[in-house]
Amino acid sequence: MDAKQRLYSLSQLHHLEQNDLQVILTDWLIISRLLFEPDEMIINGVEQPFKQNELKQLLIDCRINDDVWVQLKNKYEETSIHLLGDTLLEKSILQKHTFEYWEVVYLDYLNQRLEKFGSFAYLRSYEEYLFHNTSDLSDRRIFESAEETQELPKMKGLNGDLTVDCNTFPGYDVFYKGVCLTSCWRIFLGRHYQKLFAKPLLLEIQQVESVNEVGSGIWFELYKDPFQWNEPANLKFQQLFRDQLGISQLAYTNGVGTLRQPYIEFAFDDTIVQTVQYQNDQFQPIEKSQASYFVTRTYDFLTNHYQVNRMKGGLNALAYFPWIDDDSERMMNYRVLYPELTLDKGLRAFEYYIRSSIEYEIQDMRYQDYTAILQLFIPKHAFLDFPTEELKKRLKDMTIHQISRKNDSLTFSLEKEGKHLMVYFIDQKKVAAKNRLDVLEN
Incomplete structure (x- = not known):
C-alpha cells in the first residue's frame, strides 16, 4: 500500500495508575479490532498468529x-503499544479510507486518553513523516x-556516510530535554511542554487551522487535510509553526543548525x-531582523508565575551579543559547532554566523565602542583541516586586519562598514571549565 494513502x-501517556492502565489497555484492544482485522501479533519481539483471548x-x-511491547498488524495496517513503567507509547498506521471512516470515533478515543494522561501526540500522513524523517x-x-x-x-552521519539533512524539512522530529519537537497536521503538547513554552504562548500560535485545550494540554491543527501535506500553502503553515516554536533553535542534528534567522529566542x-518573539507591525510572526514588535515572556513553571510584555522598537546590542562585560567594554555571543558533519x-555555517554578528543594525549607540566578540567552539580535530583560505574568500567584502593561529585556536579580526568583530575559533575542551569571556586572549 502506498505510504501516501496511510495515516x-x-x-x-504518562503518570498512569494501575486501575487506569487496565481501562487504557482494554480500550486500545477494542479500537484496534474496530479499525482493522489483524493477521498476527508480536509480543515482546515474538511473532505469532493473532489470538484475541490470549492477548486479552x-x-x-x-x-x-x-516492560511490555505488543504489535498487531496485517498486510496494510498496524498498531502497537509499549508499556514502560507508568508510561504508554502507542503507534498506529492506518489506511486512508479506514481513518476517514472512523475519524470521529478515533479522535474521540485519543482525546479521552490525552485529556487525563496526555504527554504528546501527533497525527500525520505517513508519506509526510517518511519524507521529512528519512535520512538514509x-x-x-x-x-x-x-x-x-x-x-x-x-x-x-555520525559514521561519516552521506545522508539527507532532514533539519531543513518542516516536519523533522527532533528531541530536546527528553521531549519530541516537530510540526505536522495535528499535534498535541501536554503539560510537560510548558517547561519550554508558556501556555499563553502556545495558545497564541498564529496561522493554524485551530488551537484547542484538552485537559492540561493543547491540540493544534495546522491545515485541513493531512493527505494534502505537500501543497505549498500547507508546507508553509508547517514551517511557520516550527518557526514560531523555535524548534530549530532548540535542537538540530547536523552540527551547525539551519542557518536561518529565528522567529523566537530562548533563555533558560x-x-x-x-x-522573545519577533513580530511585524501587524503583530504577525516574522524573522528577527525584520521585527518591529517584541513580545517578551517570563514563565516560572515551578511557581506558575507568568509575565508578558509587548513593546515596539528596534533591536539592541543584547539581541546579537547576549553577554556584555561593561568593565572591559566587550560584548559576546557564541556557538558550539560540529563542522565534521x-x-x-563548516564553511557555510562559519560565514553565516560571522555575517549575523557584523551585518546588523541597532539603535542603541551605548555599545558602539565596545569590542564585539563571536566565539565559535569547534572540536580540536577541526583545526587540522580548517578552511582558512576558503573562508577568507567568502568574506572578501570585509577587511581582515589580522589572522592569528595556534594549535587549538584561530582568531580573525574583521571590519565591515565601520563595524569591528573579533572571531575566535576555540577548541571545545579548552573552555569547558572556564568563563566564556575570560578565556579570550588579548
Whole structure:
C-alpha cells in the first residue's frame, strides 16, 4: 500500500495508575479490532498468529512498571503499544479510507486518553513523516527516485556516510530535554511542554487551522487535510509553526543548525523560561531582523508565575551579543559547532554566523565602542583541516586586519562598514571549565 494513502498516529501517556492502565489497555484492544482485522501479533519481539483471548489475558496481567511491547498488524495496517513503567507509547498506521471512516470515533478515543494522561501526540500522513524523517539515501528509494534525492541538502552521519539533512524539512522530529519537537497536521503538547513554552504562548500560535485545550494540554491543527501535506500553502503553515516554536533553535542534528534567522529566542535558568518573539507591525510572526514588535515572556513553571510584555522598537546590542562585560567594554555571543558533519568543513555555517554578528543594525549607540566578540567552539580535530583560505574568500567584502593561529585556536579580526568583530575559533575542551569571556586572549 502506498505510504501516501496511510495515516500515522503516535501518542504518549504518562503518570498512569494501575486501575487506569487496565481501562487504557482494554480500550486500545477494542479500537484496534474496530479499525482493522489483524493477521498476527508480536509480543515482546515474538511473532505469532493473532489470538484475541490470549492477548486479552496478557493485557489484564500487565502491571505498572512492566516492560511490555505488543504489535498487531496485517498486510496494510498496524498498531502497537509499549508499556514502560507508568508510561504508554502507542503507534498506529492506518489506511486512508479506514481513518476517514472512523475519524470521529478515533479522535474521540485519543482525546479521552490525552485529556487525563496526555504527554504528546501527533497525527500525520505517513508519506509526510517518511519524507521529512528519512535520512538514509537507500531508504528514500521507497518513496522517491535517486534523482529526487540528489536534489536534497546533504550532511554526514555520525559514521561519516552521506545522508539527507532532514533539519531543513518542516516536519523533522527532533528531541530536546527528553521531549519530541516537530510540526505536522495535528499535534498535541501536554503539560510537560510548558517547561519550554508558556501556555499563553502556545495558545497564541498564529496561522493554524485551530488551537484547542484538552485537559492540561493543547491540540493544534495546522491545515485541513493531512493527505494534502505537500501543497505549498500547507508546507508553509508547517514551517511557520516550527518557526514560531523555535524548534530549530532548540535542537538540530547536523552540527551547525539551519542557518536561518529565528522567529523566537530562548533563555533558560533553573525553573524559569524566558522567550522573545519577533513580530511585524501587524503583530504577525516574522524573522528577527525584520521585527518591529517584541513580545517578551517570563514563565516560572515551578511557581506558575507568568509575565508578558509587548513593546515596539528596534533591536539592541543584547539581541546579537547576549553577554556584555561593561568593565572591559566587550560584548559576546557564541556557538558550539560540529563542522565534521557538514560537507564543506563548516564553511557555510562559519560565514553565516560571522555575517549575523557584523551585518546588523541597532539603535542603541551605548555599545558602539565596545569590542564585539563571536566565539565559535569547534572540536580540536577541526583545526587540522580548517578552511582558512576558503573562508577568507567568502568574506572578501570585509577587511581582515589580522589572522592569528595556534594549535587549538584561530582568531580573525574583521571590519565591515565601520563595524569591528573579533572571531575566535576555540577548541571545545579548552573552555569547558572556564568563563566564556575570560578565556579570550588579548
